[in-house]
């Protein structure tokens with residue numbers, strides 16, 4: 424017994440000596456800082472410049488609000504989630520970075536006003552130089568992968584879906600990457616072509632980057648292609664599909680159309696990458712939505728949550744045609760913020776345990792099998808069909 428005590432005392436003494444004499448390894452602090460810079464819990468950004476890009480779109484330049492805290496590096500094609508507080512409702516939206524990943528002095532976002540939207544009209548009307556904004560670090564999987572995507576890339580953009588491609592093109596041209604890019608950009612009218620001058624300039628200067636605009640509602644003097652981005656338009660432009668990898672960004676409606684066209688061209692599904700498309704404008708028009716539920720249906724949502732270490736419960740009424748995350752954020756007095764990024768069911772940051780109830784999820788959204796098996800939902804893209812009970816204390 425005494426022997427063991429002695430042994431323990433010696434071991435403790437040796438440990439203390441080690442702690443006193445060993446310096447912190449040289450790399451320790453550096454790694455801590457690096458991890459924080461790569462995966463920040465949140466960023467505080469300051470608006471340093473605003474440019475009117477078109478009649479309904481502005482480009483915001485954002486720097487770090489804390490000069491000692493550097494901006495996180497990102498891959499061209501990624502987005503950040505911007506938080507805004509509007510009439511007491513704290514919410515956030517993802518916006519693609521349009522700036523080059525080779526310049527981390529600032530981020531730039533192209534924000535288009537969404538008619539009837541909650542956040543973008545507010546930002547466009549109220550955000551001014553000097554304002555601070557909370558944001559996530561860069562997120563998303565929509566970027567070029569040298570191993571899997573090859574050297575022949577077809578970018579298909581609809582409307583403000585051009586934004587991640589601007590960052591990618593800036594990166595490709597700045598680093599003179601040996602890639603062949605075919606960009607097809609569909610818009611309603613000429614005045615909706617964002618970044619037109621820059622795109623035409625890049626296509627003129629770089630023979631490896633080809634550009635085609637297609638307008639669905641052109642003025643009579645438009646001399647370019649008209650209509651939708653059909654399989655014939657795609658094939659005529661790219662020549663053949665051999666070895667090409669397709670990236671698509673646009674609205675949900677556009678995705679449904681393009682999916683059919685790419686299918687008709689026999690493009691294998693693993694050669695197509697779709698960016699998160701946000702929530703549908705009208706969920707009742709989405710395939711699979713139950714016919715007997717209309718916009719007037721209300722359900723009861725019950726939430727279990729932690730307040731000062733205690734589990735509490737609250738119930739409120741929510742609309743069936745609004746994503747659960749939005750309904751929860753509307754409970755402004757609760758000040759509950761469920762972590763979120765894409766708001767499209769892709770990043771899984773908002774993963775929440777559903778104790779009971781039934782939700783509708785658009786068929787394009789794939790929820791991880793393990794989440795489904797254990798009753799977790801993504802409230803950003805889940806619409807309540809019945810009364811719902813969520814437990815926010817379980818992750």
Ligand code: FES
Pocket residue numbers: 762763764765766767768769770771772773774801802803804
């Ligand atoms: S916020 Fe990305 S899955 Fe919900």
